[in-house]
Amino acid sequence: MRGLPGARRHHPFRARRRPQPSRDPAGRQLRPAVHLGRPARHGHLLVPLPPLALPVRRVQTDVQPRIGSVNEKTKPTKKKPAAGPKPASAPPEGKKKALDPKQIVHAQFLAAAAPGSSLPAPTMAEIAFAGRSNVGKSSLINTLVERKGLVRTGATPGVTRQINLFEARARDGAMFHLIDLPGYGYAKRSKAERTAWGDLIEGYLKGRITLAALVILVDVRRGLEEDDLELIQFVEEARDVQRRPVEIVIVATKVDKIGRSASRSATAAMAKSTGRKVINFSSVTGEGRAELWALLRKVTLGTPEATSIPKNAEPEPS
Numbered sequence: 001m002r003g004l005p006g007a008r009r010h011h012p013f014r015a016r017r018r019p020q021p022s023r024d025p026a027g028r029q030l031r032p033a034v035h036l037g038r039p040a041r042h043g044h045l046l047v048p049l050p051p052l053a054l055p056v057r058r059v060q061t062d063v064q065p066r067i068g069s070v071n072e073k074t075k076p077t078k079k080k081p082a083a084g085p086k087p088a089s090a091p092p093e094g095k096k097k098a099l100d101p102k103q104i105v106h107a108q109f110l111a112a113a114a115p116g117s118s119l120p121a122p123t124m125a126e127i128a129f130a131g132r133s134n135v136g137k138s139s140l141i142n143t144l145v146e147r148k149g150l151v152r153t154g155a156t157p158g159v160t161r162q163i164n165l166f167e168a169r170a171r172d173g174a175m176f177h178l179i180d181l182p183g184y185g186y187a188k189r190s191k192a193e194r195t196a197w198g199d200l201i202e203g204y205l206k207g208r209i210t211l212a213a214l215v216i217l218v219d220v221r222r223g224l225e226e227d228d229l230e231l232i233q234f235v236e237e238a239r240d241v242q243r244r245p246v247e248i249v250i251v252a253t254k255v256d257k258i259g260r261s262a263s264r265s266a267t268a269a270m271a272k273s274t275g276r277k278v279i280n281f282s283s284v285t286g287e288g289r290a291e292l293w294a295l296l297r298k299v300t301l302g303t304p305e306a307t308s309i310p311k312n313a314e315p316e317p318s
């Protein structure tokens with residue numbers, strides 16, 4: 001039949017409809033075989049589609065123009081960063097961080113104890129932070145949990161005036177209790193106040209069942225002082241023998257305030273006098289954060305009893 005009224009006539013420039021693809025017995029899509037260099041044979045052979053594997057080409061953007069090929073009147077323009085996706089070997093920083101199983105994903109204040117009151121009964125592994133007033137204990141906790149304002153900090157000594165208990169949960173589900181202790185060595189307190197706080201801190205360090213690690217912070221510029229050495233000795237000797245042993249971790253703080261070589265020799269001296277490893281730390285730059293957190297996790301989660309209360313646990317001294 002030819003020339004029905006209104007019927008479109010074939011136009012030589014209109015693309016012909018391609019043959020409909022069909023599928024192989026496994027359900028994969030088929031398309032006509034591609035012949036390179038040779039003319040296609042009459043009647044196409046149907047083959048499965050190969051996976052798309054194109055070689056990735058990077059465009060070189062920093063090629064220097066050849067001498068004489070630039071118009072000298074043209075002002076040099078700022079070089080723009082190369083467009084396009086980043087190479088697969090450098091995933092975006094945020095993505096890497098989001099997948100870190102050790103990252104703290106939840107942190108909150110739980111309770112406080114002042115002289116005359118006590119903390120709630122212990123329920124999980126605890127890490128306590130001690131040191132002179134203003135050494136940077138509260139700032140270090142904020143840095144560890146990556147929260148700016150979880151713990152109150154201040155430029156003048158004596159900011160933390162009670163034992164503060166915080167709860168932290170890592171992405172992998174590990175839970176910790178972090179204990180911010182009031183600082184010692186602050187001369188402006190009355191003798192009675194110092195005695196009361198001393199008793200409170202001593203009672204905590206001596207008898208807390210779940211205390212797994214005590215981080216002692218020392219200002220890298222001052223080095224270990226008598227108070228710090230006394231505290232180390234106190235924990236080593238006075239810890240109730242029925243309680244679990246406490247791992248003492250020494251941290252040199254504010255290392256951003258002095259040069260690298262000065263901080264290295266200061267921490268080497270501290271390590272020598274205590275026979276312990278000393279971690280360099282800065283809440284300003286974040287130096288030492290990952291190392292300290294990895295160590296504290298290992299100490300608190302390393303043994304099965306670290307996250308549970310022993311069956312023969314006694315009630316807390318108040």
Ligand SMILES: Nc1nc2c(ncn2[C@@H]2O[C@H](COP(=O)(O)OP(=O)(O)OP(=O)(O)O)[C@@H](O)[C@H]2O)c(=O)[nH]1
Pocket residue numbers: 131132133134135136137138139140152153154155156157158159160161182183184253254255256257281282283284
């Ligand atoms: N440059 C520098 N400053 C720090 C660092 N850590 C803390 N600070 C500052 O030192 C001051 C005291 O910090 P805090 O974290 O409140 O110290 P603290 O030991 O909790 O003090 P108390 O609660 O009074 O015992 C604040 O002004 C902080 O900003 C650090 O690593 N580098």
Ligand SMILES: [Mg+2]
Pocket residue numbers: 137138139152153159160180
């Ligand atoms: Mg504080």
